[in-house]
Amino acid sequence: MAFSTHFLTVSLLAFLACTTNAQLSPNFYGTTCPSLQSIVRSVMTRAVNNEPRMGASILRLFFHDCFVNGCDGSILLDDTATFTGEKNAFPNRNSIRGTEVIDMIKTRVEASCNATVSCADILALAARDGVFLLRGPSWSVALGRRDARTASQSAANSQIPAPFSPLSTLISMFAAKGLSARDMTTLSGGHTIGQARCTNFRTHIYNDTNIDPNFARIRRANCPATGGDNNLAPLDIQTPNLFGNNYYQNLIARRGLLHSDQELFNRGSQDALVRSYALNNGLFAREFAAAMVRMGNISPLTGTNGEIRRNCRRTN
Template sequence: MASIMSTVTLSSILLIVLLSSSAANAQLSANFYANSCPNLQTIVRNGMIQAVNRERRIGASILRLFFHDCFVNGCDASILLDDTATFTGEKNAAPNRNSARGYEVIDTIKSNVEAACNATVSCADILALAARSGVVLIGGPSWQVLLGRRDARTASQSAANSQIPSPFANLPALISSFAAKGLNARDLTALSGGHTIGFARCTTFRSRIYNDTNIDTNFAATRRANCPASGGDNNLAPLDTLTPGRFGNNYYRDLVAQRGLLHSDQELFNGGSTDALVRTYSNNPTTFSADFAAAMVRMGNISPLTGTGGEIRRNCRVLN
């Protein structure tokens, strides 16, 4: 498939990524559960196959859960925690409320993992593996998921509100928010390609289709038909106009044609420093797949809890 890079090329890129990982992240390992839960990856993959077969969109939803988890105090499964008497969690933060989904898929996979390997595998690692499987199942590239994360014992709604990039952000703000997580502008541009799959709510793109000037007029008119100036906040539109259910590089072709759905999407191709990279990805799906895979490895390495940090939750929604 043209949209999938060669194994040799991807392996070479990931080797460079892994060699450049920080000492803190060196505690993660691809074979962390080789002895303690050898069937882990098969269990997660089978769970995602069932979920994607029921609803193809869930691949995008699980990828988004992983992204939103990692951007709030690291990849620690804090997004999966329900509120408690001692903290208000991330599920009802503005970026997640009414839009984050797929929690029940992770619950089911976790139950299956617990049945095979009791109190062994973290929810954070399950979410990381599920995100990769979701992408692969809808036509995207694979990558090596490093394992050994532990689960947070708290969550922060305020951190989720402030640390997850906004769909209304401009390019400098996006670059800054990614830099705060150790990711550069290339990572930003590649990871934004996750919007090649999935949908967005009217409330997240209304201001763009009514107010932005860097937008194709026919595209804006089409989107206004399902997103009125008032009301219809939960009406959905595809983030990729051409192939919203299949992973590929058409998202970048939309940006070049000024058909990015979110303001933050179109900011990647709006006369700024990421324009050239967007053009490259729009013309070269192999380069996009390689960069996306490498960026997913880097994002998965954001501030993991390891060793004796955190815990291994038995239920991803609650503390032990």
């Protein structure tokens, strides 16, 4: 079931956004770029209406940015002859999407508020709006991040959780970013939207036992044992373009697409939380919004650190 209360007001999140990191504030651009949020929403609305999957792609882009040296826009940097960024790290190569949407937003923001708004903040707002436009919750985004002047392919390779990870690894990798096991299970619910490549779930549908046989058979039809690495399947077989708690219901039915998904419901420490979210969409929506606020506050660059990039793909 998709989240039915489309316009979720989360006043507590505004408080959290202001206090979690004292240098970030939802009103950071209130006087310097008052049109920022309307510009982001307008471009995201057009992008999601054109391709609903884009909401999931931008959410994933934000997640992969925050998990590598913090929410600093580093994932947006292109490689150059003298610079190796994160886009071609194993978790991102041939899979990250949506950078052109961020470019479009940045172009419009620069025309309205020159050299004022960071790419990192644009990405944080776009991720929120992508979820909202697919009928998920909204939340107050703390702003004031600055952009990194560098990136780390090695950190992207080692710090972004893999779709093959066991539960213990998932918990420890989120803990390394200051996020709890509950946050990990909650944020994994972002897989209620979007699609995954065959190469990321092949092992699960052919080798794992904690999977519904009929579901595995359906997925094998489009993901052969060899070849077809880029063939896509929905992460949520029921409503891949609507944000809701079907993801958790699928886990209970042993229909998680990724090994790492099904690990959340595999006779382990997260089973009870998965059951709670499967039964209570409102609880999931509220806790997902709160967890996104916490994730968005992972090691931001603020003050005089970093820069405000004029072009999200390269440093100034």
